Amino acid sequence: MSESPNLPTPDESQLFPKDSTEEKADPKENTNQQTQKELPPLEPKIPLEKVILKPHPKCLLFPKKSREEMAHLKENMVQRHEKGLPPLEQPILLLDGFILDGRHRYEAWHELAAECASDGWFAKETPPTEIVQADDEAVALRIASRNLSQRNLSADQRAAIWIKLVKETPSLRAKLETREKENEQRMKSGKPKGESDQGCSTNEYLAVGANVSPTVMKMVRRVQREAPEAFESLSEGKATVKGIVSKLETKKTPAEKSLAKPQPLESVKVGDKVFTVRAYGLGDSDIHLEERTVKNIANGQIFFEGNATKDNSGVYSRDEANKQRKKALADTIRYLSSEIVALREKLNPPPKKPSVQKPKAKAVKKHAKPKGKALQEPAASPALKVE
Numbered sequence: 001m002s003e004s005p006n007l008p009t010p011d012e013s014q015l016f017p018k019d020s021t022e023e024k025a026d027p028k029e030n031t032n033q034q035t036q037k038e039l040p041p042l043e044p045k046i047p048l049e050k051v052i053l054k055p056h057p058k059c060l061l062f063p064k065k066s067r068e069e070m071a072h073l074k075e076n077m078v079q080r081h082e083k084g085l086p087p088l089e090q091p092i093l094l095l096d097g098f099i100l101d102g103r104h105r106y107e108a109w110h111e112l113a114a115e116c117a118s119d120g121w122f123a124k125e126t127p128p129t130e131i132v133q134a135d136d137e138a139v140a141l142r143i144a145s146r147n148l149s150q151r152n153l154s155a156d157q158r159a160a161i162w163i164k165l166v167k168e169t170p171s172l173r174a175k176l177e178t179r180e181k182e183n184e185q186r187m188k189s190g191k192p193k194g195e196s197d198q199g200c201s202t203n204e205y206l207a208v209g210a211n212v213s214p215t216v217m218k219m220v221r222r223v224q225r226e227a228p229e230a231f232e233s234l235s236e237g238k239a240t241v242k243g244i245v246s247k248l249e250t251k252k253t254p255a256e257k258s259l260a261k262p263q264p265l266e267s268v269k270v271g272d273k274v275f276t277v278r279a280y281g282l283g284d285s286d287i288h289l290e291e292r293t294v295k296n297i298a299n300g301q302i303f304f305e306g307n308a309t310k311d312n313s314g315v316y317s318r319d320e321a322n323k324q325r326k327k328a329l330a331d332t333i334r335y336l337s338s339e340i341v342a343l344r345e346k347l348n349p350p351p352k353k354p355s356v357q358k359p360k361a362k363a364v365k366k367h368a369k370p371k372g373k374a375l376q377e378p379a380a381s382p383a384l385k386v387e
Contacts, residue, residue, distance in 0.1 A: 053097070053106065055098060059099055059103055061161055061164050062161060073104060086128070087122075090146070092105060092127055093132050094129050095139060100139065136170055148161065148211060153237070160220055160234035161210070161235045163210075163224060164235065179205055180202050201214070219241045220234060
């Protein structure tokens, strides 16, 4: 096989001939192009209005502000800037590249930049941010402290939002499930709350995080179970928990209402002591407590309505709405401490002794004295002396 002769390599201009109409390049332009190629590439500068950060899923749990609230926020930011203060009191929190807290401040800043407010100052500057690096529980508690306590939210909204936030936080959800299991086992065994237990019910535990009463938390959790579609409206402030619960009650049949109504307890036995659940101090309208509540009263471990001051009656109350219940419980506790012996004798009376036949009484006279006090004869007046 013969070897191919060494042929000259064709030039690029020969393979791809240029058009005859193409003008020759200027040698100065070639020099500039070579200089630009030698320089490192510049990073593109993206304008602020093109950088749009998206809110974090936990940030979306809180309701969006109204137009009036946004207008007030923008006005406040402009006034603070004119006074020489930072437009934002707190930086915008970022987590994994998303807005964890401050989406409304972020939107207000961009709107002011588009409006060229303050002579275009907001368009030239960027809003202050802070990157959060913490575990999921610390993140949830931080966003809750910034929004649940500072924003103008109702108790129903705070309870519903906190329930959803706990559900979205794995560590808080695990603690809640553990507490529910322990409380369920304790209730089945009839064991009162002791130092080894969690120390409060599930509703009380959730109520502390949302800064609401356990009663409100109990009703909101009921709406979550029985009316999930209405539960979303609670966090948005479009409905009230009392209104939803009243609708749930009207839908129940009389048979369901009778089953749902708790049966009143007359007494509860704790060890060798018997306690009554009847509350005095309300006249004819008595209240009946749950068995576990009475057992906690008996063991001196009863607490009501979260953090509050303790009065002389030993009952904890949080707001004025619980005064009537507080008074009834205080009277119940005083009654339990003073009448335990009488209650035991009443509920467990001693066996009756065999009766001994007495001799027959004498016959009663026919003309018996009339009942009541006998009329007394008037005393004789003293004799008058005649001189």
